[in-house]
Amino acid sequence: MxxxxxxxxxxxxxxxxxxxxxxxxxxxxxxxxxxxxxxxxxxxxxxxxxxxxxxxxxxxxxxxxxxxxxxxxxxxxxxxxxxxxxxxxxxxxxxxxxxxxxxxxxxxxxxxxSELSPEERKLAKARSRKTDAEADIAEYKAQILKDSGSSGVELLNEYLDKLDSLADKEVKEDGTKPDV
Structure with missing residues (x-):
């Protein structure tokens, strides 16, 4: 003591x-x-x-x-x-x-x-934004899976598919080729 x-x-x-x-x-x-x-x-x-x-x-x-x-x-x-x-x-x-x-x-x-042309720099920036968005999406998916189970992930995937198609359309209208 x-x-x-x-x-x-x-x-x-x-x-x-x-x-x-x-x-x-x-x-x-x-x-x-x-x-x-x-x-x-x-x-x-x-x-x-x-x-x-x-x-x-x-x-x-x-x-x-x-x-x-x-x-x-x-x-x-x-x-x-x-x-x-x-x-x-x-x-x-x-x-x-x-x-x-x-x-x-x-x-x-x-x-x-940079030895890239202005168009190539613009495309590289778009790819970088896409990579960042994909990383954010993966993080959100993991959080939703953790918080609400697989039904939340299925709903998120549906919304993300819509966003992907809109993003591809935006890139095409921008005059650059979408990533394949």
Whole structure:
């Protein structure tokens, strides 16, 4: 019985200590520190080590405390804006690599490495959408089967057959060949 009492006191002490640890990081000067660490490019693992906690605890705190989540987000965005500004300046100064990188990422329709024609790119996008839809359909079928038995799946299959025929008609009207 004494060991159970000792264990309960130990757990209560650890919980109190853990509770106190997050409060420290909600103070404004520590939020600025978190922001700065993220702005300087530290990973969440490195930040959690600096804080003396596990990365799992940091992830929980980010979900639970908007102040911590915001500080890390602002730091990350600040770093992105600084790099973007430098990249843009290098591109404007005539750095060919920076220019190419900027155009490929900011004007994708015009500048890309694809050797596909515009029609082939359009067809590839349609196929990708179809693949995504088929994956969603399979997931919905599995959920319906789990929730309501095979009768629900039969009804869903009927609706999906109708959707498939409409999709094939849409692709034909679009001027592209349907997948066979």
């Amino acid at each position: 004494a060991s159970l009492f000792y264990f309960a006191r130990k757990v209560a002490g650890l919980l109190a200590m853990a509770k106190g640890r997050y409060q420290k990081w909600l103070e404004s000067e520590n939020l600025v520190l978190l922001e700065g660490w993220k702005r300087n490019g530290l990973t969440d693992k490195q930040i959690s080590e600096n804080m003396g906690i596990s990365v799992n605890t940091l992830n929980k705190w980010k979900q639970r405390f908007v102040q911590i989540r915001q500080a890390l987000k602002i730091g990350h965005e600040s770093a992105n804006y600084a790099v973007e500004r430098k990249l843009f300046q290098k591109a404007m100064d005539g750095n060919t690599t920076a220019m190419i990188f900027w155009l490929k990422n900011n004007w994708r329709d015009k500048y890309n490495d």
